[in-house]
Amino acid sequence: MTRNILIELIVQNHAGVMSHITGLFSRRGFNLEGILCAKIGDGSRSRMYLLVKDDEQLEQIEKQLGKLYDVLSVKVIEKFDETIFDRLQEYAGVETVIVPD
Amino acid sequence: MKYSGAEIITHLLEGQGIDTVFGIPGGANLPLYNALYKSKLRHILARHEQGAGFMAQGISRSTGKPAVCFATSGPGATNLLTAIADAKLDSIPVIAITGQVSSALIGTDAFQEIDTYGLSMPITKHNFLVRSAAELLEVIPEAFRIAISGRPGPVLIDVPKDVQQECIEISSWPEPANEIPAIAPDLQNIKVAAEMISQAKRPILYIGGGIIHADASELAVKLAHYSSIPAVSTLMGSGVFKHDDPFYLGMLGMHGARYTNKALHECDLLLAFGVRFDDRATGKVARFCPDAKIIHADIDNAEFGKIKKTDVALHGDIKDILTLLLDLVNNQNRSDWIDQIALMKKQLQPAPISDDLFNPANIIRSVGALVNSDTIISTDVGQHQMWVAQMYPFSKPRTLLTSGGLGTMGFGLPAAIGAAYANPDKKVVLFTGDGSLLMNIQELATLADLNLNLTIILLNNGHLGLVRQQQELFYSGNYIASRFATNPDFKAIAEGFGITSYDLNNHQSPISLLSRALSEQKPCFINVPIHHSHNVMPIVPPGAANIESIEG
16 A cells, blocks of 8 residues: 655645645646645744655646645655544544544 | 726736737726726727637737736636636736626625636636735736746736725835746756767657747757757747758657657657647657657756656756757767658658649648748647648747647637737738637627738638548547538628638639738638548547557
């Protein structure tokens, strides 16, 4: 099985940014396993984590993300705690529910 | 002094060097048109927003400069989308400014409200939804900077009506935007590339629209000549090489000559410069230049490895890259390779073309012989487009305006109008088909308004010819929806718009009529009946490798 890898983006924080990024993934047929996003600093920027497969698409994903005007930086992170994506409900204070496939 | 958002837009467009905008007014951009009334900008009223978008493209494609179009909200914006998507695929710097319903109405399904921002996102280089008049001071110059820097492309700016009307005090204006200089090419990679070129036995230079965007045509030709590298071109690269240049092998790909595709198949080094390995150029990618190492030079970093693995990537302005390479490559004659290609050319002769003037190849060549080399050729999309690409004697960059990436029927007439408007010293000739022309025929009215030096040559076969051809060759002759049940009297239609019209049908001396029509300095329409059985040859069957093309 292909392992997952994390892409960290620093992006401008305005209403259309998330659409630009998710639109890029759907338009180019890239797979996206998870997203985390929150504003940073004074709120003019956001940090976004995209969970993607570490496969032959990764290079194009990085390059195409880098072309988006509102994306200020793209960094690939190999070492990270993937359980954060599984434990989101804990952080939200909600009881963990396993949704059947 | 106080300015409205609309006045800010017209003021900044003027500062950006724009003198003309193309568009159609409507409810949500009326404040903008009111500002136009008082500005120095000239407005050209199109008859459909798609026409306005392609007219702006005609300016940009023929001059290399950014051009502007306007549309209102809702249907105005949706009508514009095809022209914007077309600009995206061919990397044309068009700025589209659309009116939007007032901010308070956004999201309420108001009259003529549509999510223009959302719709234009995947078909623009970037897009903006402006939220205040003050934002325009940043957004307008930024839109130009984005459109013209790096790989060019269209930018859409959606401006709600209340933002156009909002008045703000302005004490100083932003500087007009300039192009951001491209990244300097990596010298080590240039050295490696130069060494590979020097060592190669059978190199081929594969050039495309990127060479034209970078104004690097002379340098590309110089490299081919200096180091004896035979060159092939994509549709978008037409005009970089003179059609009769001894090193030029013509267009590659789906409708390229068989020897051209054969030479590519045999090459040991592919210099892919300003190209994106489009499927119409490569055929089956796995079998495209199977024995070649690839040096890929492009302004867009994301093009490297997108379709084909690259051995050396040269990222930067092609002009800089070619200049640096020319200092390093050696002068050689590669006579074995040149002889080998000459032999291929002899062995793979195209099917002979009949003498009949009404063979489209002969019409196109006759026009090529009658007009001078500055003439700008616009085409629509289909068989006539490929015949022009194959037969017309191009010899200068920016003399072919054609919808390469999106393949938009209806492109030709409005693009030709834009080009004729921007190049009053040149003749513009539109080659079109009866299917394509009907898709934006309303712009004959705009042409009549402007009285431009534009000759329209309609290769009229009563069919969607390229569809008919594919049904004949690849769908067992099951013709469906490719023949028009009726064929309108196009000469009468053009005359109805007030345009001088001719019909070559049954004319005693068609060549002298063609010559007379082309010598007109005003709009002129010529109907040329052609038989529907003419096919574009050679053709690579769907899914096949380029060397598997069929000829007749």
